Amino acid sequence: MPSEPYPAQPPSRNRRYLLILLVAALLVALGAAVALARGKDAGPAAGTWVSPSGASSPAATPSAAATPPPAAKPPAGLPVISYADGPDGLPEDPGASTLEVPSEALRPAKRLALYDAPGGKPRAYLPKKISGLPVVAPIVARADGWVAVLAPSSNRRIGWVPAGGWDPEPLRDHIVVDLSDHRLTWLREGAEQQTWTVSVGSSATPTPLGRTFVMGTTTTDGPVYEGLDALVLGTVPEKKENLAASLRGAHTAIHAWSRKSAFGRSVSNGCVRMPAAAQKALLKQISPGTPVLVVA
Structure with a gap:
């Protein structure tokens, strides 16, 4: 039997949790205000590192370049990101430890090369689909006419993409x-909708920290999952050596769990385990590309 609906508003919250939500909501509101002031067709100045919310990052480095750096032709045999094989050589997400929430995503219209910097070296192809899931990658930075997206099948990595070959897609939800x-x-749009007590990864098999995103849904096998699909995330296990061989090529996921004793504890293999009613709510509302912020 599915568990009873978990209360949308918990009886108490600590100050740290409230601060996280307040900062996230303020960042979303700031992005909307800046975007409105700039106008729909306005773009960031060349050479300015700009977060998707429109706020300039302290790490911005002005550039004298008048035109975007050209994109080098991808070499023959450039690897394609798959469900089991992530990209190599991409830089770390500079905002992994922040509460900045991406407000726009990139949907490839064709296979795109991911570069290690604007005008840098191509490291891997980002396909239109990964294991049948449409790729909708959150945009986390802009510089010199290029955009950086969260790279799937990896933890805290970004790849740079030049203009063209992709369509922008607004993001209104985040987790x-x-x-x-x-x-x-x-x-949704910075306003809390619902919150639940969940189970997360153990110290031996931790839930990856930082920013990631929902890639889509996948079926599950076994009554413990309450017969509900799982939300597949872009992250992969941090300590694969501590997992069973069958799980080492898996992704982190958000899924239902029938054993209520797990909630409020760090006991999973890295996934986020939810009450069944909570999982049903997310499956109805959350779409591919939704940013997920995992904080310590």
């Missing part, structure tokens, strides 16, 4: 997973 509080919160 915050607080590991220490064992809490998952769903927000």
Whole structure:
């Protein structure tokens, strides 16, 4: 039997959790205000590192370049990102430890090369689909006419893409997973919708920290999953050596769990385990590309 619906508003929250939600909401509101002021067709100045919310990052480095750096032709045999094989050579996400929430995503119209910097070296192809899931990658930075997206099948990695060959897609939802509080919160346009106590990864098999995104849904096998699909995330196991061989090529996921004793504890293989009613709510509302922030 499915578990009873979990209360949308918990009886108490610690100050740290409230601060996380407040900062996230303020960032979304700031992005909307800046975007409105700039106008729909306005773009960032060349050479300015700009977060998707429109706020300039302190790490911005002005450039004298008048035109975007050209994209080098991808070499023959450039690897294609797959479900089991992530990209090599891409830089770390500079905003992995921040609460900045991407507000726009990139949907490839064709196979795109991911570069290690604007005008840099191509490292891997980003396909239109990965294991049948449409690729919708959140945009996390802009510089010199290029955009950086969160790279799937990897942890805290970004890839740069030049203009063309992709379509922008707005993002209105995001999810915050607080590991220490064992809490998952769903927000829409910066406003909290629902929150639940969940189970997260153990110290041996931790849930990956930082920013990732929902790739799509996949079926599950076994009554423990309550017969519900799982939300597949872009991240992969941090400590593969501690997992069974069958799980080492898997992705982190958000899924239902029938054993209520797990909630509020760090006992999973890295996935986020949810009450069945909570999982049903997310499956109805969350679409591919939704950013997920995992904080300690």
